[in-house]
Amino acid sequence: MSDKAATYSPRRLPELTNAGLAATAEITSYNEFNQPVEGSVAVERALTIYLDKREVVTLMTLGNYPELLILGWLRNQRMVEDIEAIKAIQVDWETESVAITTHSGVDDLDEKLSHKTVTTGCGQGTVFGDLMDDIDKVKMQQPRLRQSTIYNLLGTLNDYNEVYKNAGAVHGCALCNGENIEQFIEDVGRHNAVDAIAGHMWLKDLQGADKLFYTTGRLTSEMVIKVALMGIPVLLSRSGITRMGLDIAEKVGVTLIARAKGRHFLVYHGREFIEFDAVPESRTKAAPDQ
Amino acid sequence: MSDKAATYSPRRLPELTNAGLAATAEITSYNEFNQPVEGSVAVERALTIYLDKREVVTLMTLGNYPELLILGWLRNQRMVEDIEAIKAIQVDWETESVAITTHSGVDDLDEKLSHKTVTTGCGQGTVFGDLMDDIDKVKMQQPRLRQSTIYNLLGTLNDYNEVYKNAGAVHGCALCNGENIEQFIEDVGRHNAVDAIAGHMWLKDLQGADKLFYTTGRLTSEMVIKVALMGIPVLLSRSGITRMGLDIAEKVGVTLIARAKGRHFLVYHGREFIEFDAVPESRTKAAPDQ
Numbered sequence: 001m002s003d004k005a006a007t008y009s010p011r012r013l014p015e016l017t018n019a020g021l022a023a024t025a026e027i028t029s030y031n032e033f034n035q036p037v038e039g040s041v042a043v044e045r046a047l048t049i050y051l052d053k054r055e056v057v058t059l060m061t062l063g064n065y066p067e068l069l070i071l072g073w074l075r076n077q078r079m080v081e082d083i084e085a086i087k088a089i090q091v092d093w094e095t096e097s098v099a100i101t102t103h104s105g106v107d108d109l110d111e112k113l114s115h116k117t118v119t120t121g122c123g124q125g126t127v128f129g130d131l132m133d134d135i136d137k138v139k140m141q142q143p144r145l146r147q148s149t150i151y152n153l154l155g156t157l158n159d160y161n162e163v164y165k166n167a168g169a170v171h172g173c174a175l176c177n178g179e180n181i182e183q184f185i186e187d188v189g190r191h192n193a194v195d196a197i198a199g200h201m202w203l204k205d206l207q208g209a210d211k212l213f214y215t216t217g218r219l220t221s222e223m224v225i226k227v228a229l230m231g232i233p234v235l236l237s238r239s240g241i242t243r244m245g246l247d248i249a250e251k252v253g254v255t256l257i258a259r260a261k262g263r264h265f266l267v268y269h270g271r272e273f274i275e276f277d278a279v280p281e282s283r284t285k286a287a288p289d290q
Numbered sequence: 291m292s293d294k295a296a297t298y299s300p301r302r303l304p305e306l307t308n309a310g311l312a313a314t315a316e317i318t319s320y321n322e323f324n325q326p327v328e329g330s331v332a333v334e335r336a337l338t339i340y341l342d343k344r345e346v347v348t349l350m351t352l353g354n355y356p357e358l359l360i361l362g363w364l365r366n367q368r369m370v371e372d373i374e375a376i377k378a379i380q381v382d383w384e385t386e387s388v389a390i391t392t393h394s395g396v397d398d399l400d401e402k403l404s405h406k407t408v409t410t411g412c413g414q415g416t417v418f419g420d421l422m423d424d425i426d427k428v429k430m431q432q433p434r435l436r437q438s439t440i441y442n443l444l445g446t447l448n449d450y451n452e453v454y455k456n457a458g459a460v461h462g463c464a465l466c467n468g469e470n471i472e473q474f475i476e477d478v479g480r481h482n483a484v485d486a487i488a489g490h491m492w493l494k495d496l497q498g499a500d501k502l503f504y505t506t507g508r509l510t511s512e513m514v515i516k517v518a519l520m521g522i523p524v525l526l527s528r529s530g531i532t533r534m535g536l537d538i539a540e541k542v543g544v545t546l547i548a549r550a551k552g553r554h555f556l557v558y559h560g561r562e563f564i565e566f567d568a569v570p571e572s573r574t575k576a577a578p579d580q
Contacts, residue, residue, distance in 0.1 A: 025533045029548075029556040032437065034566045037556060044511055044532035060511060060534075147322065168530030168549075169508040188510060188532055218459040220478060221334055221350060240458030242334035242478055243315045244350075258319075259458070266319040266327060276324045 011205065012084045016067040019091035021045070023064045023186065024167045040167040044188050048097045051079065052105060062163065062170060062187045065196045066091040069187070070098050072199030076226050078134070079106060083202050135225050140233040140253040141209065142270050148278040150236065152179045154260060157214055160184040164216070173197050174214040175206075175232075182206075190217030194226050201230060208232035219245040219258055228252045234270075236260050241268055302374045303493065306357040309381035311335070313354045313476065314457045330457040334478050338387045341369065342395060352453065352460060352477045355486045356381040359477070360388050362489030366516050368424070369396060373492050425515050430523040430543040431499070432560050438568040440526065442469045444550060447504055450474040454506070463487050464504040465496075465522075472496075480507030484516050491520060498522035509535040509548055518542045524560075526550050531558055 024040035031037050045063040049056045049070065061069055070089050074080045080102065087101045106112070153176055163170045163186045171190035175183045175197050183200045187193040194215065201208065208231030215223065219237045221244040227235050228248065234255045241258045246268050249256040255270030263280050314330035321327050335353040339346045339360065351359055360379050364370045370392065377391045396402070443466055453460045453476045461480035465473045465487050473490045477483040484505065491498065498521030505513065509527045511534040517525050518538065524545040531548045536558050539546040545560030553570050 027533070027536065027558065029558045030561045031557075032553055032555055032566075033569055034561070034564075039556075041530065041536065041558075042532045044534035169510070169532050188508075218478075220459070240331065242332045242459050243317070244334035246317065246331065263322055265322055266329075267321075268317065268319045268331075271320045271324070274320075274324075276322075279323055 013203065014071075014083065014086040015088040015090075016071075017089065017091045019066050019093060021063045021093065023062045023163045023170075042163055042167045042169040042188055045093070046096045047091070049073070049100065050097055051100045051109070052102055053099070054109070059192065060188060061192050063093070064163075064187075065185055065199075066098065068185070068196040068199035068203070069192055070100065070199070071202055072195035072197065074100065075202050076195050076198050076229070077112075079109075079112060134229060135248065135252060138228050138252045140228065140231070142233050142253050142255050142273045143210070144273050144275060145212070145234060145255060145270075146275045146277050149179055150257070150260065150265060151263065151278055153181070153212070153214065153236070154262070156181055157184075161186065161216065171215065171217040173217075175201065176212040176214055176236075177210060182211075190215060191222065191226075193217075194223060198226070198230050212236060215239075218242070219249075219256065221245050221248055224248045224252075224254060224256070228254055236265075301495065304361075304373065304376040305378040305380075306361075307379065307381045309356050309383060311353045311383065313352045313453045313460075332453060332457045332459040332478055335383070336386045337381070339363070339390065340387055341390045341399070342392055343389075344399070349482065350478060351482050353383070354453075354477075355475055355489075356388065358475070358486040358489035358493070359482055360390065360489070361492055362485035362487065364390065365492050366485050366488050366519070367402075369399075369402060424519060425538065425542060428518050428542045430518065430521070432523050432543050432545050432563045433500070434563050434565060435502070435524060435545060435560075436565045436567050439469055440547070440550065440555060441553065441568055443471070443502070443504065443526070444552070446471055447474075451476065451506065461505065461507040463506075465491065466502040466504055466526075467500060472501075480505060481512065481516075483507075484513060488516070488520050502526060505529075508532070509539075509546065511535050511538055514538045514542075514544060514546070518544055526555075 023043060025043050027041045028036050028038055042062060044060050046058050047061055048058040067089050080086055085102050087103050089100050091098045157174060161172045164172060170186045170188055171193055172186040173193035174181050183197055185193045185196040211232045212234040213227045213232045214236045216238045218239040219241040224245045225248055237258045238261055249269045255273055256268040257265050258268055259266045267274055313333060315333050317331045318326050318328055332352060334350050336348050337351055338348040357379050370376055375392050377393050380389045447464060451462045454462060460476045460478055461483055462476040463483035464471050473487055475483045475486040501522045502524040503517045503522045504526045506528045508529040509531040514535045515538055527548045528551055539559045545563055546558040547555050548558055549556045557564055
């Protein structure tokens with residue numbers, strides 16, 4: 001599909017606009033005392049995707065990282081295999097659209113558009129193509145993970161979630177490397193946020209094997225599939241899981257930790273890879289289970 | 291489209307299976323003390339929709355109210371205008387599919403399937419057709435609403451959310467009439483839950499004008515649109531809103547109350563219709579804003 005240059009030459013990356021917009025708007029509401037409360041709410045914007053001039057779909061997004069979102073969407077929907085096949089991604093908020101142009105077209109576009117799965121995810125529920133087919137080929141190597149690393153990450157992550165703290169109604173995702181947070185992205189849909197992280201990884205040519213993925217959202221099947229296909233073997237969530245999310249994590253070998261908040265967490269898969277080096281002193285100090 | 295019987299004769303309703311399944315599964319996880327924790331997780335099931343033998347889409351659902359979900363999906367996606375046009379809805383978990391048969395076909399099915407919007411919603415993000423066109427025609431009469439009614443409802447709703455309390459990872463929606471809860475449905479996606487409520491209303495021929503809609507989920511644009519198209523003029527959410535959700539509520543005339551939990555709530559639209567008859571005694575007793 002791509003016309004890749006010779007080995008060792010730099011990758012030919014797409015031209016990208018830089019059209020990120022403010023994520024919140026100021027609103028006055030009234031509380032239970034009938035008193036005005038000034039506050040922020042998350043903005044939600046429509047963005048219609050045109051792939052080589054063909055209308056594909058409209059996403060609803062916060063709009064703060066539209067180019068990374070579209071890049072990750074192209075990758076996670078398996079629309080384009082090689083980033084070098086993409087010539088440009090041009091976001092235009094006036095027309096609420098993004099024009100994606102490729103160097104030499106998209107293979108089997110009709111076929112890719114024909115099969116739709118509407119998932120349980122917030123955000124972009126539609127999955128073109130059968131991710132489950134791809135997931136059958138994935139088998140990951142789960143890394144060792146220290147409890148102290150989990151705690152340090154949760155502490156640092158607490159400082160992020162900027163839009164959520166101001167406005168609520170968004171989900172955050174983070175790409176973590178050891179105890180460092182490489183990228184943190186929020187969106188009105190948790191699937192948009194995970195796609196934007198995928199876009200960032202694709203653009204920077206980052207591998208997933210040494211990474212950890214954090215999300216404030218629930219670990220439903222599609223979330224686990226997406227993260228597995230990004231090659232990331234550890235998934236940490238502030239929320240819960242579904243049985244199907246766990247099934248997929250077991251199948252592909254993803255360490256699955258949920259309900260992670262403060263000192264509390266529940267390991268659903270991969271306990272043997274966790275080094276419990278920071279067990280809280282007393283059981284009574286920890287948050288209750290659930 | 292339908293071949294409706296003469297006035298006053300009972301409606302000809304579709305034949306429905308009764309294929310609801312248990313919503314949770316028992317799982318052992320390990321907590322921060324490396325101790326086993328027995329608990330429930332939400333089940334997530336794939337359900338592929340065949341409309342007059344044509345494959346349309348696959349939904350991911352908890353699976354406890356599949357027939358109501360599919361009915362509401364047909365209505366909210368504007369696939370079928372009249373419930374009497376539907377002959378049968380047959381859910382078969384063995385093949386993870388649901389066969390919808392109509393009496394005389396679906397008008398403009400190709401056109402309806404061609405325009406896709408992927409929304410910020412959890413659950414079924416895809417909207418065929420342009421709901422926004424429909425919403426332009428809606429203008430509702432907002433009813434008076436007592437603060438004491440809100441509090442009584444929130445108290446009663448606290449006893450629901452069964453799957454959530456056991457397993458998490460679901461959203462609940464309720465159809466309320468005064469202080470009574472007519473129907474409460476949870477699903478892995480909040481859009482599934484709202485669709486199942488719509489299915490219930492359609493089946494029972496319930497009007498929305500005297501109802502209140504409660505959701506644990508966020509009030510994004512699609513949620514407000516769906517509830518408005520169900521004719522319900524009051525929306526109450528435990529979570530936050532988006533700017534676009536508010537824009538639509540203002541346009542169509544939906545009272546929008548969010549962050550409703552305990553004694554706290556924020557009225558984003560329709561304050562003039564709220565009777566503040568139960569203002570908490572002291573500001574310090576209330577939860578902080580946000």
